[in-house]
Amino acid sequence: MKDFFEVVKGRRSVREFTPEPVSAADLEKILEAGRWAPSGKNTQPWAFVLVKSKERREALAALSRQGDLIKSAPVCLAVLLDRERGYDRDKDMQGIGACVENMFLAAHALGLGACWVGGISGSKEEAAKVLGLKKNEELVMLLLIGHPAPGERSSTRRPLEEFLREV
Numbered sequence: 001m002k003d004f005f006e007v008v009k010g011r012r013s014v015r016e017f018t019p020e021p022v023s024a025a026d027l028e029k030i031l032e033a034g035r036w037a038p039s040g041k042n043t044q045p046w047a048f049v050l051v052k053s054k055e056r057r058e059a060l061a062a063l064s065r066q067g068d069l070i071k072s073a074p075v076c077l078a079v080l081l082d083r084e085r086g087y088d089r090d091k092d093m094q095g096i097g098a099c100v101e102n103m104f105l106a107a108h109a110l111g112l113g114a115c116w117v118g119g120i121s122g123s124k125e126e127a128a129k130v131l132g133l134k135k136n137e138e139l140v141m142l143l144l145i146g147h148p149a150p151g152e153r154s155s156t157r158r159p160l161e162e163f164l165r166e167v
């Protein structure tokens with residue numbers, strides 16, 4: 001198992017996957033990491049839809065500028081806001097961000113790769129129909145998961161002194 005800081009710093013967005021499926025055991029671990037995320041008042045205002053149907057995946061892809069990526073990922077997990085569970089949109093979204101980050105890091109810790117797709121460019125109502133959402137649910141993002149295709153992935157971050165200040 002990788003060291004925590006290695007997981008945090010070594011994780012990169014993966015947008016190219018091999019066709020190898022993600023095992024049920026790994027997927028369960030990733031979902032479990034999301035389940036244990038913190039949320040305001042512990043409301044856990046998220047819900048997940050695993051998009052297994054090829055037809056629905058294609059319909060969802062058609063609503064995104066990254067349709068090819070959405071179609072190519074072995075796992076496509078739609079993360080929803082459940083407005084009935086939530087209590088404050090800002091805090092609900094913070095909780096959902098924490099939940100997704102837990103899953104993003106868990107995927108990397110397991111040797112998998114993931115890409116966070118923060119929304120769709122097409123109609124959210126259409127996406128809700130494609131995903132069969134309930135009236136209290138809304139699509140927030142898609143987490144695409146799979147085995148990373150070979151290749152170098154790099155990223156950069158601003159130095160701490162650029163955005164940390166003391167008062």
Ligand SMILES: Cc1cc2nc3c(=O)[nH]c(=O)nc-3n(C[C@H](O)[C@H](O)[C@H](O)COP(=O)(O)O)c2cc1C
Nearest residue numbers: 011012013014015066115116117118119154155156
């Ligand atoms: C809120 C959020 C939305 C994002 N949306 C997208 C997206 O729609 N498509 C995409 O390819 N990557 C998306 N990303 C991934 C970022 O582009 C990526 O995390 C950033 O460039 C840093 O690269 P790294 O993840 O490899 O460190 C998103 C990330 C976050 C946190």
